[in-house]
Amino acid sequence: MKTENQKAWFFVLPVLILVAFNAIIPMMTVVNYSVQETFGDNLFFWEGLTWFEQILNSERFHNALGRQFFFTFMILIIEIPLGIAIALSMPRKGFWVPVCLILMSLPMLIPWNVVGAMWNIFALPDIGLLGYFFNHVLGINYDMTQDPTAAWITIIAMDVWHWTSLVVLLAYAGLVSIPDAYYQAAKIDGASNWSVFRFIQLPKMKNVLTIAILLRFMDSFNIYTEPFVLTGGGPGNSTTFLSIDLVKIALGQFDLGPAAAMSLIYFAITLLVSWLFYTLMNRENLNDYEEVEH
Amino acid sequence: MAKITLSKVRHSYMPNPSRPEDYALQSIDLEWDDGGAYALLGPSGCGKTTLLNLISGLRTPSEGKILFDDQDVTNLSPDQRNIAQVFQFPVIYDTMNVYDNLAFPLRNRGVEKSVIDQRVREVAEMLEVSDMLKRKAAGLSPDNKQKLSMGRGLVRDDVNVVMFDEPLTVIDPHLKWKLRSKLKELHQSIRHTMIYVTHDQTEALTFADQVVVMDRGQVVQIGTPVELFERPAHTFVGHFIGSPGMNVLPCDVKEGVAMLGDTAIELDGPIDRSRQGKTEIGVRPEFVSLVDEGIEATVRRISDVGRHHVIEAMIGSHPVAAIHKGDIPDLGESIKLSFKASQTRLYVDGWLAMQDSPVNRGETYEN
Numbered sequence: 001m002k003t004e005n006q007k008a009w010f011f012v013l014p015v016l017i018l019v020a021f022n023a024i025i026p027m028m029t030v031v032n033y034s035v036q037e038t039f040g041d042n043l044f045f046w047e048g049l050t051w052f053e054q055i056l057n058s059e060r061f062h063n064a065l066g067r068q069f070f071f072t073f074m075i076l077i078i079e080i081p082l083g084i085a086i087a088l089s090m091p092r093k094g095f096w097v098p099v100c101l102i103l104m105s106l107p108m109l110i111p112w113n114v115v116g117a118m119w120n121i122f123a124l125p126d127i128g129l130l131g132y133f134f135n136h137v138l139g140i141n142y143d144m145t146q147d148p149t150a151a152w153i154t155i156i157a158m159d160v161w162h163w164t165s166l167v168v169l170l171a172y173a174g175l176v177s178i179p180d181a182y183y184q185a186a187k188i189d190g191a192s193n194w195s196v197f198r199f200i201q202l203p204k205m206k207n208v209l210t211i212a213i214l215l216r217f218m219d220s221f222n223i224y225t226e227p228f229v230l231t232g233g234g235p236g237n238s239t240t241f242l243s244i245d246l247v248k249i250a251l252g253q254f255d256l257g258p259a260a261a262m263s264l265i266y267f268a269i270t271l272l273v274s275w276l277f278y279t280l281m282n283r284e285n286l287n288d289y290e291e292v293e294h
Numbered sequence: 295m296a297k298i299t300l301s302k303v304r305h306s307y308m309p310n311p312s313r314p315e316d317y318a319l320q321s322i323d324l325e326w327d328d329g330g331a332y333a334l335l336g337p338s339g340c341g342k343t344t345l346l347n348l349i350s351g352l353r354t355p356s357e358g359k360i361l362f363d364d365q366d367v368t369n370l371s372p373d374q375r376n377i378a379q380v381f382q383f384p385v386i387y388d389t390m391n392v393y394d395n396l397a398f399p400l401r402n403r404g405v406e407k408s409v410i411d412q413r414v415r416e417v418a419e420m421l422e423v424s425d426m427l428k429r430k431a432a433g434l435s436p437d438n439k440q441k442l443s444m445g446r447g448l449v450r451d452d453v454n455v456v457m458f459d460e461p462l463t464v465i466d467p468h469l470k471w472k473l474r475s476k477l478k479e480l481h482q483s484i485r486h487t488m489i490y491v492t493h494d495q496t497e498a499l500t501f502a503d504q505v506v507v508m509d510r511g512q513v514v515q516i517g518t519p520v521e522l523f524e525r526p527a528h529t530f531v532g533h534f535i536g537s538p539g540m541n542v543l544p545c546d547v548k549e550g551v552a553m554l555g556d557t558a559i560e561l562d563g564p565i566d567r568s569r570q571g572k573t574e575i576g577v578r579p580e581f582v583s584l585v586d587e588g589i590e591a592t593v594r595r596i597s598d599v600g601r602h603h604v605i606e607a608m609i610g611s612h613p614v615a616a617i618h619k620g621d622i623p624d625l626g627e628s629i630k631l632s633f634k635a636s637q638t639r640l641y642v643d644g645w646l647a648m649q650d651s652p653v654n655r656g657e658t659y660e661n
Contacts, residue, residue, distance in 0.1 A: 181381035184352050189446060190373040190402035199387045199398075 033260035051261035061262065063237070064245040065269075068221060071241060074156050075163075075220040080213060082160065083167025087175055088201070090168070101172075104165040112162075116229025119158040123230075144231060148238035151231045155239055158226055163216060170212040174205035210281040214274060221270055242266050296362040296454045298326040298349060298487065303358035305344055311356065318344045320511045321358070326455070326489065331481045333502035334491045337534065341511040342491045346457050349489070351375045362454050378447025379457045383464055384439035388432040392423060395431050396445050403450075417449045420480060437469045441476075448480065455487040462497065474500060495535050499523075507531050523578075524637070529644045532576050538604060538615045541582065542641070545575045552640050555610065557589055560635040564649045571643035579604065581634035582616035584623070588630035593623050607631065 034052070037045040055061050090100050110118075125131040125143045134142035144151040178200065186196045224243035227233065233240035233248075240248075246266065250259030305319040314320060319341045326332055334342045347353040349360065351372040360368045367375050378399075387395050396414045405413075418424045421441045426434070431442060440461055447456045458477070462470045478501055481488050490501050498505050499519040507515045507522065507530075515527040526532035532540030546553045552561055552575055559575055584605070591607035591614060605616045607629060616631060623629050640647050 179383060179385075181383060181385050184347075184350075184372070184379070185381060185385040185443070185446075187352070188350065188372045188377065188379050189399040191398070192402070195402065199389060203388045 030260045030263050033256045034264055036257060038256050047257060051258045052265065055258055055262045055265060060245065061265075064240055064242045067238075067240065068242045071156070071223070072217060072220045075159055076213065076216055078156065078160055079164045079167050079216055080209070083164050083212065084171045084205070084209075086164070086168045087171035088197070090172055092176060101169070104168050106165075107162050108165050110162070112225035113229050115158065115162050116226040119154060119161075119226075120230050123154050144235075146235055148235055151235060151239050155227050155230060158230060159220065159223070162226070163219065166215065167209075167212045170208040171205050174208040175201060178204045206281075210278070213281070214277055217277060218270060218274060221273070296365075296487075297328045298324075298455060299359075299361040300324040300345075300349070301359045301361065303345075303348060303355045303360065305341075305348060305353065305355045305357075317356075318511055319348070319355075322513055324506065324513065324516075326487055328487055329485045330487055331478070331501060331503045332487075332489045333498035333505045334489060334508060335493065335495060335498040335505050335534070336508035337493055340508045342493075342508050343459055344511075345508070346379070346459055346489065346491050349455065350377050350379045350457055352379075376450070376453055377455050377457065378450065378453045379459065380440070380443045380447055380461045382460045384436060384443045386431040386434070386439050386442050388430075390431055391427065392418070392429050392431055392434070392442060393427040395442050396427075396449050399446050399450055413449050413451065417445045420448070420483070421445050421476070437465050437473060440465060440473065444477075444480075448484065448486075451484075453486060455489060458488065458490045460492050461490075462492075462494075470497075477501060495537075499535070507534065509534075525639075525646070526576065527646050529574060529576055529641050532578070536578055536580075538579055540576050540578045541614045543575045543577075543609065543612050543614065545573055545640075547573050547640070554589060559633060559638060562636050562639050562648060565640045566642075566647045566649050569642040569645075569647045573647075574641045574644075575633075575638060576641050576646075577633045577638040579615040579617045581637040582614060583632055583634070584616065584618055585630050585632040588632040591629055591631050593625055593627050593629055596622055596625065605629075 035047055035049070037047050039045075086104075091097055107115075120128075122128045122130045123142075123144050125135050131142060134140045141147075142150050144154045182200050182204075183196065186200060191199070222243060223241060224247070227239055227241060228244055228247075231239045233244040242262075243266075246259060246262055249255050249262060300322050303319065303322045303324075304317050306317045308316050311317055322345065334345065336342045344353065348355050351367070351370055351374070354369060358368075359366055362375065372379075387398060390398065393414055396417055397410050400410045400413060414427075415424070418427055421444065423438060423441055423445070426438065431439070434442065444456075444458075444461070447453065462473060465473060474497060477488075477490075481501075488501075490498065492498050499522075503518065504516060505519060505522055506513055509530050515522060515531045517525075517527075522531055522535050526535070526540060529540065529542045532542065543554060545559065547565065547567075550565060550567055552559045552565070552573070554575060561575075589609055591609045593605060593607050594613065595606040597604045597606075602617050602619045603622050605618050605622070607614050607616065609631070614631065
């Protein structure tokens with residue numbers, strides 16, 4: 001006996017309305033702008049795919065995209081291994097566990113623009129602790145307002161400081177879920193430390209690391225606040241990432257059409273790369289379980 | 295391969311143990327002969343896993359010595375002791391296939407490739423996993439995973455001892471039996487010393503030639519399954535082994551005769567009159583029968599367990615179980631019971647107190 005009715009729709013409706021208002025409708029206005037030219041007095045002219053072509057062919061976009069990928073690449077390549085290394089060296093039980101966990105969580109609790117402001121002051125060559133130390137103690141010329149390399153290093157250092165904890169906490173959660181018997185068995189099997197990491201810890205952390213990589217990819221690829229407060233995209237355009245460039249076009253130049261087209265391209269790239277990461281990392285898992293015996 | 299000797303081994307998980315209660319293992323002296331199949335049987339928390347971990351080297355005893363033949367291994371690490379251990383939950387290396395899992399302990403020891411290949415195939419054959427060698431280990435069913443954990447222990451042909459720590463906990467009941475027989479068969483073909491830890495009497499009695507019964511950090515009795523069943527050295531063993539366990543009835547002793555109320559109970563032999571303390575009669579339900587003339591009892595409960603009935607009756611205020619085939623009495627009915635003399639014994643303070651009984655092992659053990 002199966003009764004059919006349509007009541008289920010009532011339960012789904014609130015979510016549909018919510019998603020419509022916070023995602024679909026705003027997104028469609030962006031789609032709307034991306035195919036038109038706007039003037040004052042709400043005058044709109046149909047432009048088709050002109051803005052998309054223009055953005056995709058512009059050197060400015062290519063450069064920002066390149067910088068964006070380079071930044072994200074650096075972030076992942078530093079934060080993931082560093083996070084795993086810190087998680088591995090954290091104590092598994094005892095008094096220091098909560099201490100470590102709280103210390104690790106602190107950077108993530110600080111508002112993003114405060115992080116930017118902190119590092120800005122920290123890096124000032126004359127009064128900032130870091131800037132002063134480099135220039136006056138080590139004697140290294142360091143000024144991120146002048147030197148693009150210094151600006152890049154500062155931004156990356158800031159992000160590593162701010163977000164490595166996330167990787168640490170996720171990796172740590174994966175590590176503590178490994179039963180003692182695994183380590184004991186490895187000891188008995190005569191496994192080296194590297195083997196323990198390679199064949200026990202890393203595989204057990206795989207799922208949480210997938211999440212860590214995805215989150216760090218999306219966040220770093222969409223980063224705006226911190227570099228905006230720290231360097232404002234400079235010196236020159238050297239740290240102008242996609243989001244900073246987008247805001248310049250949309251709010252600085254008020255080119256709503258190109259900005260909308262760029263938003264959509266930006267969104268599509270983020271989505272595509274996330275999807276790629278996810279499928280690549282999950283494909284192995286699926287393979288594992290296809291072979292389950294019944 | 296080696297004979298394993300534990301000499302005055304004590305272990306505590308506390309940094310500064312002072313009272314006997316602080317010790318998870320009280321003083322233990324044990325010898326495990328080379329090639330034997332042993333079971334370590336006891337309730338949860340009795341210290342059997344601790345004892346196992348001391349032998350394997352995962353823990354170092356607080357006091358005492360552990361010898362493999364004549365070599366003192368007390369402070370050696372597990373891989374130096376060359377032992378194998380199978381844990382309660384299957385431990386497998388998820389990312390490797392079955393072959394690599396089995397080869398792992400050998401590769402870590404730098405064994406030659408051709409030797410590894412030969413050993414892996416032999417062990418796979420024994421465990422009946424030859425057709426899965428190329429499969430990823432993560433996808434195996436729990437019983438095959440546990441076989442794989444065993445296989446990693448068996449693949450080294452020079453191990454001193456293979457230890458199993460309740461290895462069948464996660465296995466489905468119908469496969470438990472299969473794996474248990476497999477283990478027994480393996481022991482017979484390779485003759486490694488095997489120690490099997492369990493709290494399940496059936497597992498212990500079917501696997502082992504010698505069963506070591508433990509309770510609260512002490513060895514209570516060592517014996518063959520038959521000895522443990524027919525002549526428990528302590529009421530704890532009588533209780534713990536058997537279904538239902540041995541009946542233990544408080545009694546008086548007058549001039550060398552055990553008295554249950556006013557009835558003299560005939561025992562297996564003369565009692566050891568040198569011992570003083572709380573006196574009890576122990577008799578297994580299998581040896582309690584319903585008769586026309588005997589000890590008066592009232593039927594309180596009857597359970598049908600298939601092949602026979604278990605009748606629970608009260609002698610005064612003490613319950614007695616009897617295994618009975620045939621017509622069953624009614625609840626509340628008065629019946630007469632008799633104990634088979636050759637299987638009825640006296641226990642003083644829990645310990646067997648017959649004249650020919652061996653000296654009890656743990657002096658400090660009290661029930």
